[in-house]
Amino acid sequence: xxxxVRIKPFRSEPAQKPTREExxxxxxxxxxxxxDDPEREGLVDTPRRVVKAYQEFYSGYGENPxxxxxxxxxxxxxxxxxxxxxxxxxxxxxxxxxxxxSGKAHVGYFPRDGVVGLSKLARIVDMFSRRLQTQEALxxxxxxxxxxxxxxxxxxxxxxxxxSCMSMRGVKKHGASTxxxxxxxxxRDPNERQRFLTLVSGAK
Ligand SMILES: [Zn+2]
Numbered sequence: 001x002x003x004x005v006r007i008k009p010f011r012s013e014p015a016q017k018p019t020r021e022e023x024x025x026x027x028x029x030x031x032x033x034x035x036d037d038p039e040r041e042g043l044v045d046t047p048r049r050v051v052k053a054y055q056e057f058y059s060g061y062g063e064n065p066x067x068x069x070x071x072x073x074x075x076x077x078x079x080x081x082x083x084x085x086x087x088x089x090x091x092x093x094x095x096x097x098x099x100x101x102s103g104k105a106h107v108g109y110f111p112r113d114g115v116v117g118l119s120k121l122a123r124i125v126d127m128f129s130r131r132l133q134t135q136e137a138l139x140x141x142x143x144x145x146x147x148x149x150x151x152x153x154x155x156x157x158x159x160x161x162x163x164s165c166m167s168m169r170g171v172k173k174h175g176a177s178t179x180x181x182x183x184x185x186x187x188r189d190p191n192e193r194q195r196f197l198t199l200v201s202g203a204k
Contacts (some may be wrong), residue, residue, distance in 0.1 A: 023051045057093060060130030069149030072114035082192070083115060084108040084113045084156075084199050088122045092129035092138060094165050101135065103161030103177065106200045109146055110153035110186045121146070134181050135161055143182040154185025156196045 018026075027047035028038040036043060084106065091102040105125045128141045143157040158181045167174040186192050 001030060002058050020051055023054070024048060027051065030095065033098060040087035056130070057091075058130055058132070060127045063127045063135040065124050065127060065145035066149050068127070069116055069146070070119045071120075072116055072150070079115065080111060082108050082110055082195065082199070083118075084196065085118050085121045086200050088125050089160075090125050090129040090159075092131070092133045092135075092161075095132035095134055097165040097169070098132065099163070099168065101161045101165070104155075105129075105142065106158040106196075107146065108156040108187070108196050108199070109150060112153050116150060124149075135159055135163070135178055139180040139182045143184055147184050152185065154183070154187040154192065155183075156187040156193070157182045158197075158200055 010064055020130070024047035027050045030047065031038040031043055038044070038047070085105075085108075086106040088105040088107065089102070090105055091100055093099065094101055107121045107125065124142055124145055128138050139157050139159050142159075143155045146152060146157075147155045158179065160177050160179050162175070162177050164180075166172075166176060183196075187196060
């Protein structure tokens with residue numbers, strides 16, 4: 001088989017990041033594909049705006065959860081019960097259609113060595129939601145990052161979201177929400193899991 005020409009796998013190296021000009025040209029192509037004229041007055045600056053918006057939508061790439069979770073407040077030592085931050089709003093984009101989905105994340109954990117600033121949990125949610133995602137992967141990634149970063153005794157993550165790729169296209173079911181959960185450590189105990197779910201629903 002030595003004479004087989006080996007084609008370098010497409011993903012063998014990190015892809016070269018396109019330039020801003022290349023990204024804007026791609027947006028112009030999509031506008032034309034949609035059936036409009038990318039040169040008309042109302043659209044001429046749209047590629048520039050879309051690329052700028054992408055920088056915000058996808059700012060989670062390259063961010064490291066461990067940076068956010070590095071500072072643990074040990075003065076809260078002695079507090080050993082669940083910490084729950086509920087109703088963290090987020091927006092993301094589905095990796096299948098690049099269509100937005102948004103909703104609320106509820107994040108709970110059991111401290112081991114101390115607690116983190118509560119805003120850090122929201123930052124973790126942002127970091128992973130500002131990437132191309134599935135709701136399932138997003139849920140697991142948030143739980144995994146908090147479990148690794150905090151070495152907590154258990155993490156619970158619940159996400160409720162509405163997907164525009166379901167409400168605007170395909171089956172067109174407006175108002176349907178998708179719920180995903182991930183439980184680690186102590187939360188595998190059905191009693192702790194139930195406490196988490198009760199505390200989350202207590203907000204409503
Ligand atoms: Zn989708």
